[in-house]
Amino acid sequence: MTNSFKLMQGNEACVEGAIAAGMKFYAGYPITPSTEIAELCSEKLPVVGGKFIQMEDEIAGMAAVIGASLTGQKSMTATSGPGFSLKQENIGYASYAEIPCVIVNVQRGGPSTGQPTSPSQGDVMQARWGTHGDHPIIAICPSSVKETFDLTIRAFNLSEKYRIPVILLMDEVVGHMREKIELPDIADIEIIDRKRPNCDSDEYLPYKAEADLVPLMADFGAGYRYHVTGLAHDETGFPSNSYEVADKLIRRLMNKIEIHKDDIITWEEENIDDADVLIIAFGGVARSAKAAIKQLRENGIKVGLFRPITIWPFPQERLRELADKVKVMIVVEMNLGQLILEVQRICNNIVKIDGVNKVNGEIIYPEEIVTKVLEVI
Amino acid sequence: MRKYEIRLSGSGGQGLLLAGIILAEAAIEDGLNAVQTQSYGPEARGGASKSEVIISEDIIDFPKVRNCDILLSLTQKSYEQYNDNLKDDGILIIDSSVNVNTSSNSKIFSIPMLDAASKILGKPMVTNIIAIGALVALTEAVSKEALTRAVLKRVPKGTEELNKKALELGYEIAGKAII
Numbered sequence: 001m002t003n004s005f006k007l008m009q010g011n012e013a014c015v016e017g018a019i020a021a022g023m024k025f026y027a028g029y030p031i032t033p034s035t036e037i038a039e040l041c042s043e044k045l046p047v048v049g050g051k052f053i054q055m056e057d058e059i060a061g062m063a064a065v066i067g068a069s070l071t072g073q074k075s076m077t078a079t080s081g082p083g084f085s086l087k088q089e090n091i092g093y094a095s096y097a098e099i100p101c102v103i104v105n106v107q108r109g110g111p112s113t114g115q116p117t118s119p120s121q122g123d124v125m126q127a128r129w130g131t132h133g134d135h136p137i138i139a140i141c142p143s144s145v146k147e148t149f150d151l152t153i154r155a156f157n158l159s160e161k162y163r164i165p166v167i168l169l170m171d172e173v174v175g176h177m178r179e180k181i182e183l184p185d186i187a188d189i190e191i192i193d194r195k196r197p198n199c200d201s202d203e204y205l206p207y208k209a210e211a212d213l214v215p216l217m218a219d220f221g222a223g224y225r226y227h228v229t230g231l232a233h234d235e236t237g238f239p240s241n242s243y244e245v246a247d248k249l250i251r252r253l254m255n256k257i258e259i260h261k262d263d264i265i266t267w268e269e270e271n272i273d274d275a276d277v278l279i280i281a282f283g284g285v286a287r288s289a290k291a292a293i294k295q296l297r298e299n300g301i302k303v304g305l306f307r308p309i310t311i312w313p314f315p316q317e318r319l320r321e322l323a324d325k326v327k328v329m330i331v332v333e334m335n336l337g338q339l340i341l342e343v344q345r346i347c348n349n350i351v352k353i354d355g356v357n358k359v360n361g362e363i364i365y366p367e368e369i370v371t372k373v374l375e376v377i
Numbered sequence: 378m379r380k381y382e383i384r385l386s387g388s389g390g391q392g393l394l395l396a397g398i399i400l401a402e403a404a405i406e407d408g409l410n411a412v413q414t415q416s417y418g419p420e421a422r423g424g425a426s427k428s429e430v431i432i433s434e435d436i437i438d439f440p441k442v443r444n445c446d447i448l449l450s451l452t453q454k455s456y457e458q459y460n461d462n463l464k465d466d467g468i469l470i471i472d473s474s475v476n477v478n479t480s481s482n483s484k485i486f487s488i489p490m491l492d493a494a495s496k497i498l499g500k501p502m503v504t505n506i507i508a509i510g511a512l513v514a515l516t517e518a519v520s521k522e523a524l525t526r527a528v529l530k531r532v533p534k535g536t537e538e539l540n541k542k543a544l545e546l547g548y549e550i551a552g553k554a555i556i
Contacts, residue, residue: 005405007405178412179440180410180412287440288439290439291439365441
């Protein structure tokens with residue numbers, strides 16, 4: 001190559017990002033359209049002193065990731081719809097037992113085995129509420145190959161910082177697309193590691209939160225003996241039947257994310273200042289929205305883009321502000337209306353809200369967004 | 378402003394995905410932006426498959442082909458399935474085995490790419506390289522130097538000479554193409 005740019009696939013950028021973030025363990029069961037992630041991890045992890053295991057199924061893949069993370073290794077798994085469903089129970093476990101890990105879901109057409117090679121964004125609500133019970137979760141959505149690299153690192157950083165499973169919610173468009181990318185110098189990348197205890201092992205309380213509501217995490221095998229469970233537990237990590245303990249734990253877990261949401265939530269805005277129409281789009285479809293906005297702006301129509309990068313927790317304060325500035329919001333998504341529910345919750349009765357939706361396995365074309373905008377203005 | 382929307386179509390297993398990757402890498406080498414996407418059915422071989430490349434001096438937002446400037450079709454089935462948004466003044470490059478019935482103003486080049494691979498080089502697997510050689514010869518979408526380097530970077534070790542020959546053959550038969 002005569003320049004430092006290279007052509008890279010989204011799934012490949014995810015693996016490059018994970019390695020840059022310090023991933024040392026991957027377990028999973030390959031599934032289209034995420035398979036390249038497993039393939040590349042099997043090649044690259046042994047080279048950096050890590051381990052790759054192909055498990056018997058997605059449930060076991062998630063379980064192994066939790067176990068590896070408990071030993072102090074940054075761990076990841078990747079899957080798509082059917083596998084994401086199988087991982088849910090253990091995602092709940094990781095959320096409740098506060099085990100940092102990254103789960104990549106390269107969304108394909110569903111439900112069930114659906115359309116394996118086709119894009120979809122049908123797992124928006126599953127990413128939030130796929131596992132049972134009140135629980136915190138972070139889900140972030142890249143819309144380019146470069147952003148997949150950056151957000152995979154961010155997913156690891158957030159998971160380590162807040163001891164939480166982070167879902168990198170990709171889609172087939174971004175996962176399989178190849179585009180020009182220039183990787184940053186590794187030395188310029190911010191890497192965050194979980195905070196570990198340095199107290200005497202007898203004094204260690206594995207679930208006693210620090211001021212930031214995140215407990216210190218000891219590596220299994222490092223001399224701190226402690227208990228991890230999916231049952232309601234007190235600061236020692238042992239199960240508890242106390243109402244007070246259960247209430248305090250769940251509230252702390254939810255607050256742990258709530259009080260740090262300014263650090264967690266990111267979004268992109270484009271052409272907002274004079275916009276009458278706000279297009280809300282994320283992931284691969286945000287690119288359709290950008291192309292549509294260019295086309296509409298050339299015709300003098302004032303359209304802007306709001307692209308949530310963090311979709312859970314949703315950037316609701318900023319969207320609420322924008323509701324006072326625009327006349328119409330159009331939520332564009334490759335499902336029959338999931339993120340729009342969140343937009344309606346926040347902005348109903350303030351602006352008109354409409355959607356562009358598609359579930360045939362094809363990306364939404366810019367022209368479909370243009371048609372909708374012309375119809376509503 | 379220079380922008381090409383290119384669609385390579387054929388049967389799964391003909392190597393068009395790799396051909397698309399090579400074209401995109403050649404474009405990057407030429408200092409341009411490039412996005413490559415693919416679409417295929419669940420089958421590993423056969424069926425109709427397409428690989429799309431957009432090459433532009435500008436940022437590429439939408440990654441799929443909408444107004445196709447260049448369509449390559451190696452099989453009848455893939456031509457029929459994927460010729461829908463070829464521009465009126467677009468360029469259609471087909472294998473000689475493909476029959477086209479069109480009243481559009483597209484420039485049509487019928488080239489014996491499959492035959493050249495199997496009969497001249499005795500290696501059907503280099504059809505994809507012959508095809509991109511022909512495509513670039515006819516369209517100058519990327520420079521020949523960048524294309525050659527991109528081909529050599531991507532093909533398996535030990536097949537460099539064969540693939541160089543295939544590329545040259547693509548250029549050569551494109552020159553004799555029947556319009």
